[in-house]
Amino acid sequence: MKRVLVGLLALLGLALAQTTLRVGVLLPLSGVSSVSGKAALNGIQLAADQVNAGGKVKLELVTADDGTDPAKAVPALTKLMTVDKVDIVIGGLASGVTYALSGPIKQYKPLFLCIGAASSVVENAFSGYDQFFHYHPWDYHNVAAALDFFKSLYSQGARKVAILYEDGPFGSAGIKIYQEQLQKAGYAVQAEPFKTGSGNFTAILTRFKAFKPDILYWIGYDVDALPISTQVRQVGLAPKLVYGAPPSWPVGFDKNPLSSDVVGMTAWLPSVSNTESRKFSAAYKKQYGEITDEYMAPMGYTIVLSLAKAAEAAGSADKDKIAEALAKVRMDTPFGPLAFKPSDTGKTQYQGFDSSIWLQFQYLGGTRRPVFPKSVAARPLRYPGSY
Amino acid sequence: MRLVGLILGLVLVFPVFPLGRWQAFTLDTAQFAFIVTVLALSWDLLARTGQLSLAQGAFFGLGAYAAGLSAPALGTIGGLLLGAAVAALSSLLLGLATLRLQGIYFAIATLAFSEVMRTLVLKAEFTGGATGLPVAPAFGGSWVLGGYYLAAAVLVLGVLTSLWVGRSRLSYAQAAARQGEAVARVLGVAVVRVKLLSFLLSSALAGLAGGVYAMKTLFLSPYDAFGLGRAVEALVIPIFGGLYTTLGPLLGGLLLVALETWLRLEIKDGYLVVYGLILILAILFMPKGLVGLWRARGKTAKEDRNA
Amino acid sequence: MELLLQTLLNGVLAAGVYALVASGLALAVGVVGIVNFAHGEFLMIGAFVSYLLFAARGIDPLVSLGVAAVAVFLVGAISYYGLIRPVLSAPELNQMLLTFGLSVLLQNLALLLFGADTRVVSPPYQGATLSLGGLSFGVVPFAAFGLSLLILLGLYWFLGRTRLGFAVRAVAQNRLAPGLLGIETQQVYLLAFGLSAALAGIAGVMLSVMLYASPTVGFAYTLKAFAIVVMAGLGNLRGVLWAALALAMAEALVSTYVPGGGGWVEAVFFLVIFAVLTWRSWRRT
Numbered sequence: 001m002k003r004v005l006v007g008l009l010a011l012l013g014l015a016l017a018q019t020t021l022r023v024g025v026l027l028p029l030s031g032v033s034s035v036s037g038k039a040a041l042n043g044i045q046l047a048a049d050q051v052n053a054g055g056k057v058k059l060e061l062v063t064a065d066d067g068t069d070p071a072k073a074v075p076a077l078t079k080l081m082t083v084d085k086v087d088i089v090i091g092g093l094a095s096g097v098t099y100a101l102s103g104p105i106k107q108y109k110p111l112f113l114c115i116g117a118a119s120s121v122v123e124n125a126f127s128g129y130d131q132f133f134h135y136h137p138w139d140y141h142n143v144a145a146a147l148d149f150f151k152s153l154y155s156q157g158a159r160k161v162a163i164l165y166e167d168g169p170f171g172s173a174g175i176k177i178y179q180e181q182l183q184k185a186g187y188a189v190q191a192e193p194f195k196t197g198s199g200n201f202t203a204i205l206t207r208f209k210a211f212k213p214d215i216l217y218w219i220g221y222d223v224d225a226l227p228i229s230t231q232v233r234q235v236g237l238a239p240k241l242v243y244g245a246p247p248s249w250p251v252g253f254d255k256n257p258l259s260s261d262v263v264g265m266t267a268w269l270p271s272v273s274n275t276e277s278r279k280f281s282a283a284y285k286k287q288y289g290e291i292t293d294e295y296m297a298p299m300g301y302t303i304v305l306s307l308a309k310a311a312e313a314a315g316s317a318d319k320d321k322i323a324e325a326l327a328k329v330r331m332d333t334p335f336g337p338l339a340f341k342p343s344d345t346g347k348t349q350y351q352g353f354d355s356s357i358w359l360q361f362q363y364l365g366g367t368r369r370p371v372f373p374k375s376v377a378a379r380p381l382r383y384p385g386s387y
Numbered sequence: 388m389r390l391v392g393l394i395l396g397l398v399l400v401f402p403v404f405p406l407g408r409w410q411a412f413t414l415d416t417a418q419f420a421f422i423v424t425v426l427a428l429s430w431d432l433l434a435r436t437g438q439l440s441l442a443q444g445a446f447f448g449l450g451a452y453a454a455g456l457s458a459p460a461l462g463t464i465g466g467l468l469l470g471a472a473v474a475a476l477s478s479l480l481l482g483l484a485t486l487r488l489q490g491i492y493f494a495i496a497t498l499a500f501s502e503v504m505r506t507l508v509l510k511a512e513f514t515g516g517a518t519g520l521p522v523a524p525a526f527g528g529s530w531v532l533g534g535y536y537l538a539a540a541v542l543v544l545g546v547l548t549s550l551w552v553g554r555s556r557l558s559y560a561q562a563a564a565r566q567g568e569a570v571a572r573v574l575g576v577a578v579v580r581v582k583l584l585s586f587l588l589s590s591a592l593a594g595l596a597g598g599v600y601a602m603k604t605l606f607l608s609p610y611d612a613f614g615l616g617r618a619v620e621a622l623v624i625p626i627f628g629g630l631y632t633t634l635g636p637l638l639g640g641l642l643l644v645a646l647e648t649w650l651r652l653e654i655k656d657g658y659l660v661v662y663g664l665i666l667i668l669a670i671l672f673m674p675k676g677l678v679g680l681w682r683a684r685g686k687t688a689k690e691d692r693n694a
Numbered sequence: 695m696e697l698l699l700q701t702l703l704n705g706v707l708a709a710g711v712y713a714l715v716a717s718g719l720a721l722a723v724g725v726v727g728i729v730n731f732a733h734g735e736f737l738m739i740g741a742f743v744s745y746l747l748f749a750a751r752g753i754d755p756l757v758s759l760g761v762a763a764v765a766v767f768l769v770g771a772i773s774y775y776g777l778i779r780p781v782l783s784a785p786e787l788n789q790m791l792l793t794f795g796l797s798v799l800l801q802n803l804a805l806l807l808f809g810a811d812t813r814v815v816s817p818p819y820q821g822a823t824l825s826l827g828g829l830s831f832g833v834v835p836f837a838a839f840g841l842s843l844l845i846l847l848g849l850y851w852f853l854g855r856t857r858l859g860f861a862v863r864a865v866a867q868n869r870l871a872p873g874l875l876g877i878e879t880q881q882v883y884l885l886a887f888g889l890s891a892a893l894a895g896i897a898g899v900m901l902s903v904m905l906y907a908s909p910t911v912g913f914a915y916t917l918k919a920f921a922i923v924v925m926a927g928l929g930n931l932r933g934v935l936w937a938a939l940a941l942a943m944a945e946a947l948v949s950t951y952v953p954g955g956g957g958w959v960e961a962v963f964f965l966v967i968f969a970v971l972t973w974r975s976w977r978r979t
Contacts, residue, residue, distance in 0.1 A: 034810040070604040075415040082411035172517035193957035199905035202704040203949035222812040233821045234832030256816035487975035495924040499964035506961035626791040657806035666795030
C-alpha cells in the first residue's frame, strides 16, 4: 500500500515537473518535395516518441501538409497558429514555400525551427526576426563544401567542368556563384539549363562532347539521375567524374549498375559512424522497419531532440525562455556537434549547421561510401571513374 | 440571381462571423478561394463564345508579375490595374493570332502560349528569373483585413462583370458564336469582335486575380504563377458548378476549395483520391453541374439565363 | 557534320516514344472522340507494372511489355465501360472533367500505394551503347524507336487493311452510319479506347527503362503528346508520326546548337506548335 502511494506520488511529481509543449509541424507531405518532407516527419515523430518516453518533456505534435505550394502553406500555417494555438513551429523545407511563410510568421511570431530552405533569399526574408532558428546550412555553405571537393579534384588534374542545372529555383539559385567560384579555382566552365523530369539529355550532352569536360556536374532532382547516367554513356561523353546534386536519389538507384562511380553530396549517410548517427539509425530501423537514406530524417530528429533539451533546460513551456535556452544548446547530433551562432552574413542570429556537415559520397559496389573530406572518407575516391 | 447576391453579401460580412479560433484560417483560405473563383469566372466568360482557353494560368501569371513588379511604384491599386492591363493586352495579341482556331486547336494554341510565356519570365532577368520575385503585401500590410477585402472586391467585380455580360446583348452574340460561327454570321453577329471582347474581359479579370494572389503569397516563381494546374482548375470549377452562368463558377469555386481544404484536414494522406472520385461522380450524376441540380428542382420557374 | 548527324539521330530516336504516346491519344480522340486527360496515368500504370515485376521477381522489362499492354488494355476497357460510355453523348467539356477526375484519382492512388519516390529498374542492357562511324547511341532508345515504329505500322495496317480496322475508321468518320451498316459502335469504341490505353502502357514500360517510374511520370509526356496530336490534326494518325518527328528534331537542334538552349526546349516545342496551328488556320480560306 505504502509502495503504491510512493509510486503515485512519484508519478505526480513527474507529471508536475513535466513540461508539455504543443509543436506545429508544417512539412511538404505532398507535391514536389514530399519525399524529403515525409522523411523529415518520420525523424520528427521518432524523436518525439523518444522524448515522450523519457518523461521529462511531453511533446504534442500537430502535423500539417504545406503541399510544396505557397497557396496551401500560408493557410496551413495560419491554422496551426490560430486554431491549434501552437507557439513553436518546425517546418520550412522548400525555399519558395518558406519565403512565402515569412510574412505570416512575422505576424504570428512563433518560435520557428527551420529544417531546410537553403536559399539566401530566405535568409534575407527572415533577417531581423529573432525567433528564427535555421538548422540547415545556407546555399553559400553548400557552394563552399562543393568547392572544397572541386579544389581537391583540381589537384588531381581536373580542369573542365560541364554543369547541367535544372531551370527551376532549386537548380538556378546558386548557379552564377558556382560558375564564378569554379572559374576562380582555375576551371573552364560550360553550363546548360534543362527542364527537370524531361529525361532528354542526349542533345545537351552531345553539345558538351566538343568541350570534353573532366567533370559532369548536374544539379537537378531524383527523376534526372538515371536518364543522365544512361545518356552520358550513350552519347559517349566519357567524363572522368559524374557529380550529382539532387535533394534525394531514386529508390533502388544504388543497386543499378549505372549508378556505379557516380558522386554526390549529402549531409548524412546511414553508414556515418558517430555515436548519435548509429543511435538514430538503430532507432529508425526499430520504429519503421527499414533504414532511410534521406538526410532530412536525422535533421528532423535533431531538431526535436534539441528542442526537448532546450525545454528541459528552460523548465518552462514559454517559447521565449525556450528560445533563450535553445540558443545555448550544445549537443552531439548524427551530423556532428550542434551549436547556434549568427550566420556568416550576420543577417540571422541562430544558424545551426554550416558547410562542415556536407560530405561527398560515391556509389561503389552498390552502396554509397563517403569519399571526401578525408576525415570521413571510408574509401578513396575512384577518379577517374568509368561511365 | 438572388443566390448570387446572398453569397456576395455573406462574403462581405464574413470577417465579423464569430468563428472563434478558426477565423484567421478561414479568412486565409477564403482569400485563395476568391482568387481561384475569379479565375474560374474569367474562364467562363470566354467559354461562352465556345472558346476553351488553357491560357488562363498565363494571364494570371502575367497579372501577378506585372502587379508585383509595379506595386512599389504605382501602389497596390495601380499595380493591380497595370497587371490587368498587361494581361488584357497580351490577350489581344493572342486573340488576334488565334482568331480562326476553334475547339481543341484553340485550347492547345493557348496552352502553347502559356508555356512560352512561362519560359520567357523564367529566362528574363528583371522578373527574378527562376529564383522568384518577392512581392510587398497589399497596402503595405498596414490594414489587417486589407488583403481579405481586396480579394473580396475583385470577386465582386468578377461576379458583376459576369452578370453584366450575361444580361447584355453581348450574351446573345456569345451564344450565337458558341452554336457555330456560320450561324452567328448569318444572324449578323460580328464574331471577331465578340470573341476579342470576351477574351479581353476574361484575361483582364484573370490578371487582376493574379495580382491579388501575388500580394497574398508575397512571392512569385514562374512554375507557380504560370502553373498549368491553375489553368486546369479554372476550367474544372465552371464545369463542376455549371457552365455559362455566374452562379455556377461562383458556387463551384467556393465549394470546391472548401471541399479540398476540408478533405486535406480530415483525410490527410491521399485526400486527392477522394477529390478525384467526387469530380467523377459529379459528372456522372449531375451533368449540368451544381446549377443544373438547382434548376431541376425549380423547373417551373422560367428559364433564367443568368442564374 | 558529325555533330549535325548525331543531333539528327538524337532527334529521330526521341521522336519514337513521342509518336507512340501520341498515337494512343490520337486513337482515343479520333475514334472515340474523347480528350483523355488520364492518358498519362495509363502510361504511369505501365511504368509501375514494369517496376513492380522487376523489383519483385526480377522480370525483364521486355517481358513486362506484353504484361503491361494487356493489363493497361483492361484498365482502359474498364474505364471505358464504367466511366466513358455513360458520358459519350455529354458535352465535350463534361467528358474532359471526367477524365481529369480519373487522372487525379489514379495519380493519387499511386501516390498512396507507392509514395512519391522515383523508382528505377535495372535490366543489364540499360546503358548499352552502339557506335557507328563516329555516331553513338543507346541500344534502348534505338530499340524503343524501332518497336514504336513497328507498333505504329501494325496499327496503320490494322486500320487500313482489316475488317475490324475498317469498322474503327468508319465509326471515327461517322457516328451514325456504322450502326446502319451493322457495325457495333460500342464494341469498336471499347476496342479503340483499350488499344489507346495499351499503347500508353507499352510506352510506360519503355519510359521505366529510359527514365524512371513515379506517380507523375506520365504528365510531361502527355502534355507534349496532346500538342502533337493536335498539330497533326485530329483523326490524322499518320500525321502524328511526322509531327512527332518535326518537334523532336526542333528540340534536338535547339539544345545542341543554341548556347543555353536546354532551357528553351519547351518554349521552342510549343512555339512550333503555336506557329503551325495559327499559320494553318490563316492559310485556309
